[in-house]
Amino acid sequence: MARSKEFEEKEVLDKAMRLFWEQGYEKTSMTELxxxxxxxxxxxYDTFGDKHSLFLKAMDRFDDKISAALARGVKRSKTASEALQFIFSFMIDGDEDSPAGCLMVNSAVELAARDVEVDNKATKAFTTAEQLLKEIILWGQRESEFTSTYNAExxxxxLHNVWIGLRVMARTSASKEKLHRITHISMKLLEV
Incomplete structure (x- = not known):
């Protein structure tokens, strides 16, 4: 007779995700996990497979959680400017009690050049992020909040490049004030 699991799969996956987010793939050992x-x-091993399989599942979990948080914030926004400001603030401040930076960005920098699966997941997440930004920009252009001088795409x-830069800088000793100034300039560039 098979033993029942004595843990909630998503809870332990969240713990692995956080450890990978804080330390990266290479630095995280199986013992630490x-x-x-x-x-x-x-x-x-029975639930998640090897370390690499667990890492890929942690990337998926991260993407799902961040996408859901961004979608909620954008949906609550009354204007495109407010939606974009929410995204930028989220990139700088993250959720309470979350590690700085971004698991997708960190993983792309650490592994994408030599790991096709990580590259595919990061590229997919980046494409989704750009699509979200494009939709917000189109919204702002329709409402005459944002300039139509440039193509929304x-x-x-x-802006996605700014987003990634913010996530990288959030892991450094750069002040949040500096990062907010960067977002302010980016918002100014969109003005009509």
């Missing part, structure tokens, strides 16, 4: 997740090594590419 087992300890941090609070499960037996055999349960980790080009502006989305530019």
């Amino acid at each position: 087992v300890e941090h997740m609070g499960i037996h090594r055999r349960s980790l 080009e502006l989305a590419g530019y």
Whole structure:
């Protein structure tokens, strides 16, 4: 008779995701994962596979959680400017009690050049982010909040580059005030 799992899969996956987010893939050992997740090594392998499979599942979990948080924030926004400001603030401040930076950005920098699966997941997440920005820009252009001088897709590419830069700088000792100044300039560039 098979034993029932003594843990909630999403909860322990969140713990692994956080550890990978804080330390990166290479620096995180299986021993640390087992300890941090609070499960037996055999349960980790049975449920998630090897370290690489667990990492890919953690990337998916991260993408799902961040996408949902961004969608909620954008949906609550009354204007495109407010939606974009929400995104920028989220990139700088994140959720309370979350590590600085971005698991997708960190993973792309650490592994994408030599790991096709990580590259595919990061590229997919980046494409989705640019599409979200494009939709917000089009909204702002329709409402005459944002300039129509530039194509929405080009502006989305530019703003996504700012987004990634913010996520990288958030992991450094750069002040949040500096990062907010960068977003302010980016918002000014969109004005009519």
